[in-house]
Every structure is written in C-alpha cells, then in structure tokens.
Amino acid sequence: MASDSVFAAVVRAPEDPILGVTVAYNKDTSPNKLNLGVGAYRTEEGKPLVLNVVRRAEQILVNDESRVKEYLGITGLADFNKLSAKLILGADSPAIQDNRVTTVQCLSGTGSLRVGAEFLARHYHEKTIYIPNPTWGNHPKIFNLAGLSVKTYRYYDPATKGLDFQGLLEDLGAAPSGAIVLLHACAHNPTGVDPTLEQWEQIRQLIRSKQLLPFFDSAYQGFASGSLDADAESVRMFVADGGECLAAQSYAKNMGLYGERVGALSIVCKAADVASRVESQLKLVIRPMYSNPPIHGASIVAAILKDSEMYQEWTVELKAMADRILSMRQQLFEALSARGTPGDWSHIIKQIGMFTFTGLNSEQVAFMTKEYHIYMTSDGRISMAGLSSRTVPHLADAIHAAVTRST
Amino acid sequence: MALWNAVASRLARQRSWTAGVGSSRALSSWWHSVEPAPKDPILGVTEAFLADPSPDKVNVGVGAYRDDNGKPVVLECVREAERRIAGSMNMEYLPMGGSVKMVEETLKLAYGDNSEFIKDKRVAAVQALSGTGACRLFAEFQKRFRPESQIYIPVPTWSNHHNIWRDAQVPQRTYHYYHAESRGLDFASLMDDVKNAPSGSFFLLHACAHNPTGVDPSEEQWREISQQFKAKGHFALFDMAYQGFASGDPERDAKSIRIFLEDGHFIGIAQSYAKNMGLYGQRVGCLSVLCEDEKQAVAVKSQLQMIARPMYSNPPVHGALIVSTILGDPELKQLWLKEVKGMADRIIGMRTALRENLENLGSSLSWKHITEQIGMFCYSGMTPEQVDRLTKEFHIYMTRNGRISMAGVTTGNVRYLANAIHVVTEST
Numbered sequence: 001m002a003s004d005s006v007f008a009a010v011v012r013a014p015e016d017p018i019l020g021v022t023v024a025y026n027k028d029t030s031p032n033k034l035n036l037g038v039g040a041y042r043t044e045e046g047k048p049l050v051l052n053v054v055r056r057a058e059q060i061l062v063n064d065e066s067r068v069k070e071y072l073g074i075t076g077l078a079d080f081n082k083l084s085a086k087l088i089l090g091a092d093s094p095a096i097q098d099n100r101v102t103t104v105q106c107l108s109g110t111g112s113l114r115v116g117a118e119f120l121a122r123h124y125h126e127k128t129i130y131i132p133n134p135t136w137g138n139h140p141k142i143f144n145l146a147g148l149s150v151k152t153y154r155y156y157d158p159a160t161k162g163l164d165f166q167g168l169l170e171d172l173g174a175a176p177s178g179a180i181v182l183l184h185a186c187a188h189n190p191t192g193v194d195p196t197l198e199q200w201e202q203i204r205q206l207i208r209s210k211q212l213l214p215f216f217d218s219a220y221q222g223f224a225s226g227s228l229d230a231d232a233e234s235v236r237m238f239v240a241d242g243g244e245c246l247a248a249q250s251y252a253k254n255m256g257l258y259g260e261r262v263g264a265l266s267i268v269c270k271a272a273d274v275a276s277r278v279e280s281q282l283k284l285v286i287r288p289m290y291s292n293p294p295i296h297g298a299s300i301v302a303a304i305l306k307d308s309e310m311y312q313e314w315t316v317e318l319k320a321m322a323d324r325i326l327s328m329r330q331q332l333f334e335a336l337s338a339r340g341t342p343g344d345w346s347h348i349i350k351q352i353g354m355f356t357f358t359g360l361n362s363e364q365v366a367f368m369t370k371e372y373h374i375y376m377t378s379d380g381r382i383s384m385a386g387l388s389s390r391t392v393p394h395l396a397d398a399i400h401a402a403v404t405r406s407t
Numbered sequence: 408m409a410l411w412n413a414v415a416s417r418l419a420r421q422r423s424w425t426a427g428v429g430s431s432r433a434l435s436s437w438w439h440s441v442e443p444a445p446k447d448p449i450l451g452v453t454e455a456f457l458a459d460p461s462p463d464k465v466n467v468g469v470g471a472y473r474d475d476n477g478k479p480v481v482l483e484c485v486r487e488a489e490r491r492i493a494g495s496m497n498m499e500y501l502p503m504g505g506s507v508k509m510v511e512e513t514l515k516l517a518y519g520d521n522s523e524f525i526k527d528k529r530v531a532a533v534q535a536l537s538g539t540g541a542c543r544l545f546a547e548f549q550k551r552f553r554p555e556s557q558i559y560i561p562v563p564t565w566s567n568h569h570n571i572w573r574d575a576q577v578p579q580r581t582y583h584y585y586h587a588e589s590r591g592l593d594f595a596s597l598m599d600d601v602k603n604a605p606s607g608s609f610f611l612l613h614a615c616a617h618n619p620t621g622v623d624p625s626e627e628q629w630r631e632i633s634q635q636f637k638a639k640g641h642f643a644l645f646d647m648a649y650q651g652f653a654s655g656d657p658e659r660d661a662k663s664i665r666i667f668l669e670d671g672h673f674i675g676i677a678q679s680y681a682k683n684m685g686l687y688g689q690r691v692g693c694l695s696v697l698c699e700d701e702k703q704a705v706a707v708k709s710q711l712q713m714i715a716r717p718m719y720s721n722p723p724v725h726g727a728l729i730v731s732t733i734l735g736d737p738e739l740k741q742l743w744l745k746e747v748k749g750m751a752d753r754i755i756g757m758r759t760a761l762r763e764n765l766e767n768l769g770s771s772l773s774w775k776h777i778t779e780q781i782g783m784f785c786y787s788g789m790t791p792e793q794v795d796r797l798t799k800e801f802h803i804y805m806t807r808n809g810r811i812s813m814a815g816v817t818t819g820n821v822r823y824l825a826n827a828i829h830v831v832t833e834s835t
Contacts, residue, residue: 005673005699006607006642010552013709016716019503040499048497055494062493068479070471071687074450107536107719114718123441141717258500259724280444287447288570289543289718290536295688296725297498 025375033373036382039354044388053313057303072292074283076105080298083305084264099272102279105293109219109250112265117146118285126178136189161347185216186231187224187353190381216247222254224353226322260297328387335396364402372398456804464802467815470783484742488732503712505534506727512734513693531707532695534722538648538679541694546575547714559610565618590776614647615660616782619810629663633670644675651683653782655751689726757816764825785811793831801827
C-alpha cells in the first residue's frame with residue numbers, strides 16, 4: 001500500500017508567464033540574447049545593481065554585534081512600518097497623525113496584496129475586485145486565491161497606446177457600490193500608461209461617489225518620475241479626502257531589494273480604534289501563512305529611511321535609475337525613427353516606468369525570440385531596465401523586422 | 408444595521424452639501440464591524456512579558472533559545488557566514504522554488520547525505536518561509552490535489568497548526584498523543600487512532616522534540632507506527648522544527664523520518680532553521696515531498712511553486728544564503744554542528760537542574776517527565792489556573808497549557824522557577 005504516491009496524478013504546472021521568460025532566456029546559448037522579461041533593473045553593463053546606500057546599510061547591520069535575529073512580531077519591524085507609511089502617505093499626512101493608519105510589513109508587493117486581499121475577503125462586505133485590463137499577470141491569481149472574485153475595467157487603449165479614460169470611467173461607474181478597485185499608483189504594469197493628475201481627480205470623485213474601495217499597488221514609487229513625492233500623488237489625493245483605502249508598497253525595485261522580499265500593507269481607516277482592530281485581524285491572516293516577516297530587508301530599509309543623509313543618497317541613486325530608463329526610452333524611440341519602422345512609436349516616450357507596452361502581438365514576440373533571441377512576455381511588454389545603449393540597436397532591428405515581415 | 412446605515416448615509420449626504428461633490432462618506436468606516444482579534448496565545452505571552460516591569464520576571468513562553476544569561480544567541484557560524492555574504496552578493500529574485508543550493512543541503516539533512524532519493528531526483532522540494540510557511544504550502548497543496556482529504560493532528564500540538572490547515576480549508580481531525588497521567592505518550596490510543604482512521608488518511612507527525620509536550624515516541628514505537636501507516640496506506644507529513652536541537656545530533660533526531668523512508672513511505676517534510684541555526688527572523692525553511700520518480704517530483708515542485716507565486720512570489724534570499732554558506736563549507740558546517748550540540752546540551756542540563764531543584768524542595772509530585780521529555784519544551788502538567796498564579800504572583804510567563812520553554816531557563820533563574828512551580832502545585 002505504500003507503493004503508490006498519493007500525488008501520483010499531479011500534472012506539471014505551466015511555467016509562470018513572467019518568471020518563465022527568464023527560465024527560457026537562461027537556456028538560450030546565443031551571445032546576442034537579451035532579457036527584457038522580468039522587471040529587474042540592470043545597469044548600462046547589463047548587470048544587477050545593489051545601491052551603494054544599501055551596501056552601506058548592510059555593513060552597518062553586519063558590524064552591529066548587538067543585533068540578533070529573533071522573530072519579529074507578526075506585523076514586522078515597527079520602525080520600518082512607520083517609515084513606510086510616511087514614505088507613501090507623506091511625512092505630514094493627517095491620517096498618520098490621527099493614528100488612523102495601520103501598516104504591516106509583508107513580503108514585498110505580492111505579499112502585501114495577498115494579505116490585504118485575504119483581509120477583505122474575510123471582513124469586507126463586497127467580495128469583488130475590479131482590476132485594470134491589462135494588469136500584472138500575478139494580480140488575478142492573488143485575488144482569486146484570497147477568495148475575491150475578479151472583474152476588469154477598461155484601461156489600455158490599443159488604438160492610442162494610451163489610457164482608455166472614457167472606458168475606465170464607464171466601467172467603474174457601472175460597478176456595484178462598495179466594490180474594491182485595484183489602482184496602480186504610478187508606472188502601470190505592463191503598459192506604462194498612467195492617468196494625469198486631472199484624470200486621477202476625476203477617478204477619485206467617481207470612486208468616492210460610488211463608495212468603491214480603492215486598493216493601491218505601489219511598486220515603483222520614485223522609479224517612475226524620479227520623484228518619490230510625485231509618484232505618490234495619486235495615493236495621497238485619496239487619503240486627503242478623508243476616505244479609506246488600502247496601499248501595498250514594494251521596495252523590490254526602488255531600493256533594489258528584490259530577493260529580500262520587503263514590502264508593507266497600509267490600511268487607512270476612518271478612526272484610530274478601527275485601525276487598531278483592523279491590525280489585529282491582519283495578524284490572524286499572517287500568522288497561519290508564515291508567522292512573521294523576514295527581518296533582513298526591512299532592517300536595511302529602516303536604516304536608510306531613518307537616516308537623513310542615507311535617505312538623501314537613496315533619492316539620488318533612485319533618480320539615476322529612473323533617468324537611465326528615460327534615456328533608454330529616448331534612444332529606442334530614436335532608433336526606430338531612424339530605421340523608418342512603420343507605425344507611431346511615440347508611446348515609447350510617453351509611457352512611464354520600467355515597462356513599455358510595445359503593441360507587438362504574441363506572434364511578433366515569438367518571432368523576435370526565435371530570430372533575435374530577445375525575451376519578453378508574450379503581451380509585448382518590454383522591461384526598459386533590461387536595455388542598454390549597446391543593445392538598443394539590436395532591439396530596434398528586431399522590432400523593425402517583426403513589424404515589416406510579411407506573414 | 409439597516410437603521411445605522413440609513414442614519415450614516417443621511418448624515419453623509421448632509422456633510423456632502425458643505426464639502427462639495429465627491430467627498431467621501433462622512434461618518435462610517437467600512438470596518439466598523441471588525442472585531443478585535445484574540446491575541447495569539449504564544450506570541451501574546453512575550454508581549455505581556457515585555458510589558459511587565461518586575462525585575463524578577465522570567466520568560467519561559469516562546470520557543471526561542473537563550474543562553475545561560477537569558478540572552479538571545481547568534482551562532483558564530485552565522486556571524487561568519489554573514490560577514491562573507493555582506494557586500495558580495497546581489498539581491499536578485501530567487502526562483503519561485505527558492506535557493507537551489509540551500510534546498511539541496513537541507514534535503515541532505517533530512518533524507519541523509521547519501522540518500523538514494525536525492526540522487527534519483529525523487530524529492531520535490533521548495534524553499535519555504537520557515538516551518539510555518541512549509542506547513543502552509545503543504546496544506547494548500549493538499550487542498551488543491553487531494554480535496555477530499557483531511558489532516559490528522561496530534562493532541563496537543565503547536566497551536567498554529569490548527570490555524571494553518573483551517574486557513575487552507577482542509578478539515579481537521581485529531582489523534583491521541585499526550586498521556587496526561589504519565590506525562591508521556593499515549594501510545595495505545597495513538598495506535599488505535601491510526602488503525603481506525605480511514606485508509607489513506609493524512610497525518611501530521613512531529614519528527615522529534617514534540618511541541619508542546621517534549622514527548623517523543625521511542626525508536627521501537629516509531630517502527631510500529633510506520634508499520635501501521637503502511638497497513639493503512641496513510642500519508643505522513645513530518646514537521647521537523649528541531650533537528651539537532653533535541654538530542655544534539657541531527658542524524659539521531661531524523662530517525663523517525665529515516666524509519667519511514669526505509670519502510671517505503673512517500674512522505675512530506677516541513678523543515679525549519681529558526682531554532683537549530685538561530686535564524687528565527689530570517690524565515691528559512693523547506694517543504695519537500697517524496698515522489699515515485701523524477702517526473703513526478705518535477706510536477707509536484709511546479710505545483711508548489713504555483714501556490715507560492717500568488718502568496719509571496721519567491722522566498723527571501725538572505726537567510727537562504729546564510730544556510731547554504733554554512734552547510735556548503737565543511738569547516739562552517741562542523742562549527743554549526745558543535746554549536747547546535749552546545750545549545751541542546753545546555754537545555755538538557757537545565758532539565759536536570761529543574762527536576763533536581765523540585766525534588767530537593769520536597770515536592771510530593773513526580774517530576775521525572777522533565778528529564779524524560781526532549782527538546783525545547785517541557786509539558787509541566789500544570790493547569791491554566793496554576794500558570795496564571797505563576798504569572799500573577801511570580802512574574803513567570805509561559806503559555807497557559809503549562810508548556811515551559813526550557814531555553815528560557817538559566818542557572819540564574821532555575822531555583823526561582825522551581826520554587827514558584829512548587830508553591831503553585833503543592834498547594835492545589
């Protein structure tokens with residue numbers, strides 16, 4: 001009877017569409033291969049980057065003999081939580097001053113979204129979340145597994161390669177009162193298309209008038225425009241009107257802490273005692289998932305955010321990363337213009353953040369992978385962070401070939 | 408509720424006249440009906456301890472190791488590993504299944520250095536968020552692929568086990584484990600429960616150093632359990648959070664697992680480095696599932712990754728680097744083994760001291776279970792009321808099930824602790 005596994009019937013799962021790109025890239029032996037899949041920043045030399053300020057923080061931690069590796073509390077490192085709330089909401093946020101915000105350390109953006117979604121599925125009266133079309137591939141899975149049902153609202157307009165603002169307003173306008181709405185705080189993934197501030201204000205008014213619950217995903221604060229405050233404007237606008245919202249923060253990109261899994265979930269509530277009760281319920285979600293969050297990455301973040309000189313250094317390094325990406329956008333746009341590649345490619349410089357939604361279809365993408373060894377997700381999303389001045393021409397050639405080839 | 412909403416919305420409309428179009432609902436929170444959650448019974452103990460101003464206070468609550476001065480310990484091998492790591496690595500995402508190197512070394516600890524199962528690539532394994540995360544991944548996997556199954560959990564067990572399988576929506580059953588009168592194993596009832604469970608049931612077993620009782624089956628008893636499992640076709644998930652920490656010898660502490668492997672079971676193992684490497688806050692662990700062949704192991708691993716991806720995408724890199732640095736370097740590994748034995752020996756020494764102190768105080772009760780139990784915890788047999796007295800009158804903190812974390816006992820506090828226990832148990 002011990003001869004058969006009880007899991008004998010388990011079939012192999014498909015590769016994750018995003019992380020699977022890197023798997024395929026790693027297998028490719030071509031010297032010209034280019035990985036524009038996963039949104040991890042690369043230098044001009046194509047290398048991963050650990051920020052100087054992060055290295056400094058690491059050294060401080062390692063040299064501090066008094067540091068121990070005890071369990072954090074369920075909600076994580078207290079300093080880190082306070083500083084993270086200030087970072088996204090603003091140091092002078094009245095919501096923070098009123099103690100109306102509960103912030104818990106979570107495992108990067110994914111973990112923050114999952115914990116928030118689990119909380120909503122248990123305690124919120126509306127179990128539907130509206131996500132933009134398109135969105136990060138992992139979003140629907142996170143919300144489904146948390147027990148929410150997922151609907152979409154129009155977001156990207158393929159005709160303009162910009163925002164389908166009318167469609168967005170119509171779809172959110174038609175949502176049932178109280179429904180949850182996922183909003184990308186800045187640098188929408190995968191499209192790079194963000195609402196303007198005026199459009200954000202209209203979205204806010206619509207959401208509040210319909211009593212929809214905003215859930216922000218902020219994975220690129222500082223990375224989009226180069227300014228931490230500018231990239232948090234959308235969130236702060238909603239908090240300023242006194243209403244409630246959730247915000248998931250990630251330090252994966254803007255502090256380069258990817259694998260350390262550092263993030264925070266903030267829930268802005270109407271009153272302090274509500275925030276306190278909400279926090280106690282968040283603990284019940286976290287404890288049976290992983291008990292308490294990992295200490296290392298959060299300690300690095302806290303060390304940097306609490307020291308004004310290190311904070312400054314961080315903003316400088318962050319702006320440099322954002323600027324390099326802007327430069328790559330410019331170079332790619334110019335390279336396509338120079339080749340006379342058919343089509344309007346201005347969206348490359350209009351879109352913002354790490355990704356460009358090229359508008360290439362999956363067939364064209366497959367062609368580029370096969371013939372040019374260029375790896376990206378099949379929706380045509382490229383990570384600008386994976387480009388360098390040296391590789392832009394190769395990419396431009398590939399796009400040109402994909403677009404002009406007769407099928 | 409409806410009336411409350413009506414009032415709230417009328418006030419909100421009034422407010423919006425003055426605040427202008429589009430202001431938010433003025434009065435009511437979405438969360439007004441959210442109840443305050445009960446405090447976690449284990450972690451809540453430390454919170455209460457920290458809040459106590461008494462100079463005599465003793466924390467024998469949470470299972471985190473302390474040295475003889477009552478201080479947390481960072482192992483030398485860990486400090487050295489950190490020195491080597493700092494500044495030298497990037498912080499890129501690990502794969503969803505975690506650090507391959509760390510997982511390889513971790514499997515060797517559980518399955519044996521020369522395990523044929525590892526050689527034949529039959530073990531599906533992923534890095535997990537310590538023991539909690541490993542158990543949760545398994546529970547979710549069990550729910551997804553054996554939706555009709557339930558989990559048999561020993562009585563008592565680590566309280567979070569119940570939360571984990573409940574949140575994974577796997578129904579729970581219990582099996583007899585602890586024998587209150589003898590403060591030992593209720594072996595006969597355990598075997599009955601194993602026999603009476605429907606064939607092909609899923610059981611959670613503590614590989615060694617049972618938490619909270621410290622009561623482990625003997626080797627002979629493990630062999631009988633294994634045989635009965637075979638007869639019933641049961642699945643065994645081992646939660647091994649204390650390998651090395653129980654006897655001081657990791658090989659010895661894995662005996663139960665090795666017996667099951669020899670007997671041909673396909674098992675699951677949740678491993679943690681929280682205690683035995685002192686990596687608590689780093690959240691490093693591993694979930695493995697032994698499969699029939701490599702193909703199946705690949706399939707199972709891919710499905711475990713699918714569960715991890717919408718939970719946290721990929722596991723944290725730092726703790727995994729520490730583990731693989733230590734276990735991958737023969738000298739550091741030797742140092743680690745020495746330090747683990749040191750921790751285990753100190754605890755065994757404290758068990759002896761606590762028992763001797765109680766006996767010397769002339770206690771009329773038997774305290775031999777203190778030295779017969781093994782691992783970090785001692786199930787004292789005290790009632791919740793007696794524990795409350797210990798806290799109120801003596802500022803001694805432990806969980807209300809009478810579980811003493813021996814790691815919190817020192818030469819400095821063992822007499823005080825013994826006296827307090829004697830006082831509350833002798834008078835009742």
